[in-house]
């Protein structure tokens with residue numbers, strides 16, 4: 001059969017690199033019985049259209065990033081909370097690969113006809129802006145584009161900014177035409193979308209990781225023979241380490257390329273500056289719990305606990 005796989009990112013992106021390797025491994029392990037067709041961003045629609053498409057079974061696999069999915073599944077808002085994750089990305093990787101929150105999340109995904117296959121980090125988010133940003137005061141009135149998750153919108157409001165939620169494909173022109181002042185994305189995405197060409201400052205804030213989730217249409221997944229489900233589990237588990245290493249390398253390379261190809265000014269926030277943002281960001285947790293309810297609260301508590309435990313063993 002043919003498995004269609006829709007991406008929220010363009011050719012050469014982290015999602016594309018993941019999908020290409022997924023395709024290679026699935027086609028090999030199925031002995032050519034399964035063919036995977038990849039649809040990069042722009043071929044099928046915006047992120048929210050992709051979510052509709054996969055829920056209806058128009059494609060079998062897709063990336064569904066929490067920043068776009070939270071209006072449909074409030075529980076995934078947890079992944080957009082700022083200053084939740086460890087500064088040590090290996091700690092985050094260890095927790096995400098094996099968290100007790102997965103079962104709770106799966107229940108929420110199933111209610112929307114989705115099967116959750118993997119939770120993946122694409123690296124630290126960075127801000128680009130037409131002004132320098134070092135403290136929340138600098139964000140006052142800044143029109144910043146974010147994904148539509150209420151957690152994100154409330155976080156940037158708490159920083160003093162004025163968030164706007166245009167689709168990914170409209171961010172470049174929005175910045176170029178000065179309809180918006182700023183945006184937030186991982187370094188690889190800033191580079192491939194050309195945002196650095198139309199912005200003056202690149203701010204490494206490390207306030208949040210870009211997390212995405214790999215999903216399958218629920219009915220499609222449930223109807224697969226057991227050995228196909230096992231093959232999928234094996235492939236997605238094997239891809240965890242692969243994509244973690246790839247994203248680290250690609251984000252590093254793309255930052256170099258941004259520095260070389262533009263005169264954008266680079267700002268790295270100090271721990272003191274980050275602490276100011278952290279303090280303001282905490283109200284978004286209340287917004288999250290309000291929206292995601294008891295199950296959402298449990299997910300947050302489990303992740304918080306596991307992250308802290310993983311950090312503690314790291315330091316010992």
Ligand code: 6CS
Pocket residue numbers: 008009047065068122147167168184185186189210
């Ligand atoms: O900002 C966005 O909307 C998009 N950014 C990335 C890095 N991936 C997908 C998402 O839709």
